[in-house]
Amino acid sequence: MLSYQHAYHAGGPADLHKHIALAELLTLLTRKPRGITYMETHAGRGLYDLASDETAKTGEADEGITKITLPDGPFTDAVKSVRSMHGKTAYPGSPAIAAALLREQDKMQLMELHPAEFKALRVNLEGEASVHRRDGYEGVMAVSPPKPRKGLVLIDPSYEVKDEYLQVADFTRKLMAKWPEATVMIWYPILKAARHKEMLAALQVPHLVDEVSFTLKDNKGMAGSGLALVNAPYGSEAVFSKTREVGAPVLR
Numbered sequence: 001m002l003s004y005q006h007a008y009h010a011g012g013p014a015d016l017h018k019h020i021a022l023a024e025l026l027t028l029l030t031r032k033p034r035g036i037t038y039m040e041t042h043a044g045r046g047l048y049d050l051a052s053d054e055t056a057k058t059g060e061a062d063e064g065i066t067k068i069t070l071p072d073g074p075f076t077d078a079v080k081s082v083r084s085m086h087g088k089t090a091y092p093g094s095p096a097i098a099a100a101l102l103r104e105q106d107k108m109q110l111m112e113l114h115p116a117e118f119k120a121l122r123v124n125l126e127g128e129a130s131v132h133r134r135d136g137y138e139g140v141m142a143v144s145p146p147k148p149r150k151g152l153v154l155i156d157p158s159y160e161v162k163d164e165y166l167q168v169a170d171f172t173r174k175l176m177a178k179w180p181e182a183t184v185m186i187w188y189p190i191l192k193a194a195r196h197k198e199m200l201a202a203l204q205v206p207h208l209v210d211e212v213s214f215t216l217k218d219n220k221g222m223a224g225s226g227l228a229l230v231n232a233p234y235g236s237e238a239v240f241s242k243t244r245e246v247g248a249p250v251l252r
């Protein structure tokens, strides 16, 4: 199902949670000179305009990025970097955050299935990443294990179908068997049905969990956002505490 469009949610509280953690984690993983591979199963278009009709329609950015004061740090660096190139209402998706923080020796592989999102992603990330129009689970599995072998995979689906929770768990277990050095970060929504609990139970691999709560005006039942980190590198707890620090007063 490809009806989901991330532009409606860009810069909202859930994006802040995920993107601050991503920026901190990439900084942690790139402390040593050796290169890393960064991959995404569900990349989106990479770059958003907070002045667009879609973003204005939900108002989520007003309850997220617009509400916070950006302190120094890698997330702020990424936001500033895209705003210097694309104007003050630009907001980086996860691929643009990675592009701002990765180095020459690092590699990036992005999967996006939606034709229009893929087309935009290819333009927005030109020269920064290998961009593939293919199913994210199939695509990441096919190119794993990559070189460099140290790396991070972001799994960020829209969970429009309830089976997706167990699909994520199943995929992660299989990916870890094929690419044991990978760190995997899974984003999930916290909804009334709490299907993420089944997903976390089905992971069956050690992982850290970080959950935040927030209130959205038009929340459609979303009470918060969660991240599960598999094969968490040393220092990951600090990554998660940064989400509260940088995301205050939005993330609780």
Ligand SMILES: C[S@@+](CC[C@H](N)C(=O)[O-])C[C@H]1O[C@@H](n2cnc3c(N)ncnc32)[C@H](O)[C@@H]1O
Pocket (backbone or CB within 6 Å): 001, 002, 004, 005, 006, 018, 040, 041, 042, 043, 044, 045, 046, 092, 093, 094, 095, 111, 112, 113, 114, 117, 134, 135, 136, 137, 156, 157, 158
């Ligand atoms: C939540 S958005 C990604 C947001 C992005 N990671 C970010 O933080 O900026 C999910 C994306 O997955 C895409 N998508 C849906 N099903 C897919 C699939 N099976 N494989 C790859 N991409 C898919 C959608 O078109 C959408 O752009």
